[in-house]
Amino acid sequence: MKSYDIIVIGGGSGGLTVAAGAVGFGAKVALIEKEREPGGDCLHTGCVPSKALIAAAKELYTARKAAQAYGLELQGEADYGEAFRRVQAAKAAIQPHDSTERFRTLGVDVFYGYGQFRDFHHIEINGDEVIFGKRIVIATGSRAAIPPIEGLQDVDYLTNESVFDMRALPKSLVVIGGGPVGLELGQALARLGCKVTVIDRGTRLLSKEDEEIVPYVQAALEKEMSLMPHTAVHKVEALPGGRKRLYIEQDGNMLQVEADALFIAAGRKPNTDRLGLSHIGIEMDGDHIAAKRTLQTNIPHIYAVGDVIKSFPYTHAAGMEGKIVVGNAVFGLKRKVSYDNVPWVTYTDPEIFHLGMTEKEAREQVGDEICIYKLSLDEVDRFITDGHTEGIVKVITDRKGRILGAHAVGKGAGEWMQQAVLAKHYGHKLSDISQVVHPYPAYSEALMKTANQYWQGKLFQGVTGRLLQAYVKRFR
Incomplete structure (x- = not known):
């Protein structure tokens, strides 16, 4: 042995x-x-x-x-x-x-x-x-994970283990599951020429994301495929020619949807x-x-x-x-794992970047003594020149400016938001990002401009702002 x-x-x-x-x-x-x-x-x-x-x-x-x-x-x-x-x-x-x-x-x-x-x-x-x-x-x-849907065991369906083995693109596809896997692959197959419908039981898609992030993604996806949140699939049956019929319920209404293929993306x-x-x-x-x-x-x-x-x-x-x-x-060490500084990215177009707490989580765990900094991408020159202005940056900090959560949606967000991970990991304040020189014009300027808001609040508002204004008037 x-x-x-x-x-x-x-x-x-x-x-x-x-x-x-x-x-x-x-x-x-x-x-x-x-x-x-x-x-x-x-x-x-x-x-x-x-x-x-x-x-x-x-x-x-x-x-x-x-x-x-x-x-x-x-x-x-x-x-x-x-x-x-x-x-x-x-x-x-x-x-x-x-x-x-x-x-x-x-x-x-x-x-x-x-x-x-x-x-x-x-x-x-x-x-x-x-x-x-x-x-x-x-x-x-x-x-x-395969959901317990009546008739599902009697039809052919795709999962992430088989979808990449397809040699031909179906004309129509129903995706069960509106999480990252379902939306990423649904959008990709739609762009290749498939008519895609995404069905999800949740009241909103991408439920783990900050509530202000999701509308930007949903609006973009709705232009390319049909989205059906808050919808339950009760039954699936096989039709001639390999097609499938789904019996679904949306907001109390019983409906039917047919497609050439079925993709299960309902979790792991x-x-x-x-x-x-x-x-x-x-x-x-x-x-x-x-x-x-x-x-x-x-x-x-x-x-x-x-x-x-x-x-x-x-x-x-x-x-x-x-x-x-x-x-x-x-x-024989006793090192402990922490996920506080572990980000994730959802690779839809536009991309979603997620680090730390959402605003809702921060208010529940820290209280209302938090600060929110937001910037629309139509305020960043590089996104304007490239014609990709749909998106937002949102950073949540404590009162001292330490990052509790950082979120973004926009072209390449998974790349240009990485400096937030470094800052949070090493305990830097959001204001420190503002002190770093960023090349112009670059996508990373979006996070820098968001960080600039910290100083705008400190230097031009409140007690500090009034004292500085008084100093300038008196001595300068």
Whole structure:
């Protein structure tokens, strides 16, 4: 029987970070991965293929808009095969970074199959080989959650695991789920020529975002596809030719919607059901593993990272968790994870940037002693010159100017708002961003101008403002 210092179950972002980090410090590491190649959901069925598809669709959309603006005409249907090829090419280009060959070169023993706990330290692989681990890291990720809708089991439907394998674009598509996945891919497929309808149970789309951010995105999306919030799907049935009929309820009205294809984007389900966790008494939080801030389970030598725990279901968060586990599992540290300074981006067009608390959350947790700074993108010269003025920056601070939350919607918001992450992480005040020289004209000026409002309030209003004005009148 082979013995290891650390066994990692799952080869996604979190698991690969642990495996590479631990072996680099001299630990003997085993990695168990169920797929042919590591990389996890992000590489194979998530971040990478979706962003490649979004980029291809945006390129086509921009070409059409430009042609129309300059009096030109584009004819014919887009070749969806080209978008498919770009998706596959992107995955192939990135795969070597996460390949079995690379990790074996690093010194990691890679096993293929499903790992299951036989006891506290022994992992059985595919019901056959058993290996021993002093410490074990669970990083098995998640899969698409399938809602309990009558008839759904009798029809073909797409999820993030199959949508990128489509060789042809359906003429019409219904998306169940108005979160980031449903809206990002719905918009991309609409731009490629598909008639898209998005159905969501919530009273508003993107419920985790600040309330002032969502209208900008919704207005843009409504120009490209049909959005149906506050709508429940009661039943799905198959029609001739592969079409589907959905029986839905919206605001008390019973309606029917038909489409050629159905895409399920109704959340994620952690991959914890095949691990045999109940055999060893791992504490659970529903379907998720209950983890402490040190990312240990109730069994101290067993850790959990990524989508299997109920925190931030994002690739970059899993990578951060993996780094913490390396220190804790290899060196016996007690470093604690914090998500206070972890941002996320929703890659619709326009993009949404989210960091920290929304205004509603800040008022609930801090009280009304907060300050709100907002700026419309039509006040920023670079957005004006580029013709992308629809959007807003919104920063929430405490009374001393420390950032509690930063939000934006606009072209490339996920890039030019990153300086807010640095400021919040290192405890800088919003006013510090105002003191940094930004090149003109640049998109990042949007956050700088928002930060300028701090000084405008301090220097030209209130007691300080009145004292300065009195000084100027008296002595100058």
